């Protein structure tokens with residue numbers, strides 16, 4: 001007879017079944033980097049002293065989330081129970097609380113002073129005679145961030161035995177934008193329909209919205225704008241605000257503030273006024289009442305994002321007013337509640353005359369906003385795309401970062417890969433973002449002469465001591481199980497959050513963390529995935545747009561297929577000016593559009609001269625003959641041919657690199673990603689042949705290596 005009573009035997013069977021199903025769970029990518037997979041026993045042993053319960057020093061919603069997350073993560077990773085009890089400190093525990101609460105519990109501890117908002121302290125210490133791990137934040141949200149950081153360390157088997165670590169965010173603004181339409185589609189979204197909206201309403205079931213907020217919080221992101229910057233005015237209807245407040249409820253436990261994109265014409269479009277002139281007192285009144293109503297329903301509302309006078313959107317120019325007039329009228333309504341306005345610098349005329357060689361879309365942001373520096377209220381933030389055009393595979397840093405000294409700024413980076421393969425092709429963007437963030441703009445700063453002025457410091461408000469500023473990522477996650485449409489693309493969301501928290505992290509560190517958490521610490525996995533991710537931007541660039549010509553894609557259509565002719569002879573201004581002798585946009589001061597003149601003098605010098613302009617931006621700044629010889633010693637045309645062949649070859653090699661992982665990772669993701677690499681290899685050949693044949697037909701210059709033109713009509 002069994003030693004176990006029947007129900008206990010059944011329980012044991014069930015437990016085994018649960019254990020097996022956990023082990024064999026389908027890896028859809030839904031858990032992203034929060035898989036909390038069990039450490040192998042020999043590594044779990046390192047945490048033998050890790051407490052088995054948490055003591056929480058407060059009872060706020062966010063602290064409770066922190067406590068639950070810790071219990072969930074610690075029990076899963078260490079494979080033993082972890083209780084989230086609330087009782088007082090009577091045994092070894094993880095202590096969760098704000099610095100003030102910690103002081104009340106243990107006045108003798110010396111917590112760090114002067115930490116910035118949302119910062120945290122992880123400390124191993126003896127408290128009331130018990131061995132404890134302290135997770136103390138300047139805010140409740142800081143405690144939650146500290147819990148995620150602690151779990152990440154354990155999941156990566158990092159020692160925490162004598163931990164004493166302070167972490168604080170580089171900037172207060174760490175937001176994502178979603179370009180979700182109310183009908184449930186997402187503009188430039190490649191991961192399925194909206195998490196928030198369907199059929200013109202907020203979804204009934206917002207479970208995924210809550211899970212999204214958890215992902216965001218785990219990497220320190222504190223705000224999310226849920227609707228498209230091409231905003232539907234109905235979002236501000238009273239009945240819609242009530243619906244949207246349910247999304248804020250889903251975000252709140254994770255400390256993520258909800259914000260909305262708004263249409264500047266709303267006072268007229270939905271407000272019943274006959275004007276939306278920002279200087280009209282009726283309009284100011286309308287915004288004030290609307291904002292008061294929003295805060296009545298969403299007390300922790302973050303603010304508004306505004307796209308105006310751009311790509312057909314109405315704006316202050318309708319009444320001869322400036323972006324500052326428009327931003328300030330809204331900012332003043334938000335100010336008493338602590339809200340902010342993100343006014344996008346992406347303001348340009350998309351009906352530019354392409355025949356005029358002096359016209360240049362790249363100049364628009366600086367031309368529109370630099371003259372207004374100092375006119376914006378201090379709760380306005382100018383949201384500036386990383387480059388002066390539009391998320392191309394390579395662009396220089398926008399000169400506007402250096403053009404605002406008395407105005408808050410945020411950099412806008414695109415996580416969704418609109419122009420970089422739409423998640424169907426691998427393109428890890430952190431190395432690109434780092435080049436921009438680390439780029440020294442050489443701004444003359446009288447209070448700190450000769451100090452570097454990198455973009456990361458300008459946007460964080462550090463250079464000119466601004467009250468706020470930071471980082472915004474256009475994310476566009478959707479209802480697909482793996483969120484972005486591809487498990488590997490989630491490295492871009494992770495990387496954005498990590499850089500927004502600390503832009504000094506290296507791309508190598510970020511991808512190492514992400515790979516360990518998303519896959520495993522198996523050295524083959526770490527080596528292969530890091531190598532693939534870190535090389536992917538250069539590979540993608542080399543077969544879609546080398547030398548800074550921009551992504552030579554179908555710009556009037558899907559922004560995906562190669563279609564170099566679509567850039568020319570229209571008003572969109574993404575011109576490369578290729579003709580039968582030469583290629584590139586002359587943006588010099590001497591002979592071109594003068595765009596170079598928008599940079600500080602040291603940067604002007606760098607880009608103005610062919611002698612110093614880096615090869616990888618040559619065609620962004622200069623118009624040169626195909627026979628022009630690069631710093632590398634190759635001609636432009638031969639470089640273009642070689643780069644496309646090399647890129648396509650390297651894309652094909654992604655397949656064999658990936659194949660080394662068979663048996664090292666789960667079969668689901670192995671097969672899914674293998675199929676993507678096989679597809680990408682084919683696409684790279686399509687790109688290679690389209691661009692090489694096009695440029696060969698235009699120039700008539702043969703490829704020295706006799707690869708190009710065999711099937712193209714002779715010139």
Ligand code: GCV
Nearest residue numbers: 179187188229230307346390
């Ligand atoms: C939301 C590009 C995109 C548009 C986007 C726009 C913007 O032009 O193609 O889809 O609109 O940028 O950033 O406002």
